Amino acid sequence: MKSISRRGFVLGSAGLGAAAMALVGAGxxxxxxxxxxxGSGSSKGDSGELRFVTGGESGTYYxxxxxxxxxxxxxxxxxxxxxxxxxxxxxxxxxxxGNAELAFCQSDVEAYAYEGxxxxxxxxxxxxxxxxxLYDEQVQIVTCNPDIKTVADLKGKNxxxxxxxxxxxxxxxxxxxxxxxxxxxxxxxxxxxxxSADALKDEKIDAAFIVAGAPTTAITDLSTSKAAYLVSIDxxxxxxxxxxxxxxxxTVIPAGTYSTMTTDxxxxxxxxxxxxxxDVSEDDVYKFVKDIFxxxxxxxxxxxxxxxxxxxxATSISSVPYHKGAAKYFEEKGVKVTTK
Numbered sequence: 001m002k003s004i005s006r007r008g009f010v011l012g013s014a015g016l017g018a019a020a021m022a023l024v025g026a027g028x029x030x031x032x033x034x035x036x037x038x039g040s041g042s043s044k045g046d047s048g049e050l051r052f053v054t055g056g057e058s059g060t061y062y063x064x065x066x067x068x069x070x071x072x073x074x075x076x077x078x079x080x081x082x083x084x085x086x087x088x089x090x091x092x093x094x095x096x097x098g099n100a101e102l103a104f105c106q107s108d109v110e111a112y113a114y115e116g117x118x119x120x121x122x123x124x125x126x127x128x129x130x131x132x133x134l135y136d137e138q139v140q141i142v143t144c145n146p147d148i149k150t151v152a153d154l155k156g157k158n159x160x161x162x163x164x165x166x167x168x169x170x171x172x173x174x175x176x177x178x179x180x181x182x183x184x185x186x187x188x189x190x191x192x193x194x195x196s197a198d199a200l201k202d203e204k205i206d207a208a209f210i211v212a213g214a215p216t217t218a219i220t221d222l223s224t225s226k227a228a229y230l231v232s233i234d235x236x237x238x239x240x241x242x243x244x245x246x247x248x249x250x251t252v253i254p255a256g257t258y259s260t261m262t263t264d265x266x267x268x269x270x271x272x273x274x275x276x277x278x279d280v281s282e283d284d285v286y287k288f289v290k291d292i293f294x295x296x297x298x299x300x301x302x303x304x305x306x307x308x309x310x311x312x313x314a315t316s317i318s319s320v321p322y323h324k325g326a327a328k329y330f331e332e333k334g335v336k337v338t339t340k
Contacts, residue, residue, distance in 0.1 A: 058194035107271035108247035129323035285325025
């Protein structure tokens, strides 16, 4: 698809609920990415005004990104407009097309874009830089069917595996592959987080892959009306997955994360990363990063993800060089990162 409507919000002192403008961005979630050298849109990164494309309104990117944008706008001497997004691939495309200066992106998708692999096969996007890795995005396999206890139990079932070509889609394919299964072994549907939760609620699908920081709004909302469960991945299959991909790490989602979740869930995670166009000014990115990390301890009440931030995590990306503005901040904190 070539044109995607996106709602944008200028987040100022009026709060997150004040919709200040409607913007239309041309996001592309298909595989026909243009050459990385095109950068066809114009960046506004030298003006102190940054457009930050986040995620769908039922996901963590959108909720946390909106809080980050509001605080930076009110306190950092820059104006950050948070935009709802259409997934990691579309977010990268928005940066390439000049529709945004900053974006949330899964760490694996960021690497695929920069290296021209998988989602970006043969079309590397090398005009992006890492700003910071913020938190883990857990692969959450959600079901309301108590008979589905393992990934192997998904065989023959109706399963949402994310939008076609999305980062979630490739995560689902990777995990199915660890169990020697393919897309053909399930009855796949291709839906957003919110649509997946609705389909589970209406018993139209049996399970859904949702890749986002837990707790995730879509699953929290689902748990208020249905007994929702998360499916664990056992250690043997996690090890098999880790041997094939460096982008995953083992993680545990604690019992009680969702109201109907009574046991810990073992799964894998990728990192939620903020990326930027290379041509965004060093000063703007420095102010943005400084505002996030200097104020994180005092902002946990604004969004729980602030408590997961650390300089160690922020500087952990090795696949894509850092933006010079971010590198300047991290060097002040005693950590040197690679830049272009």
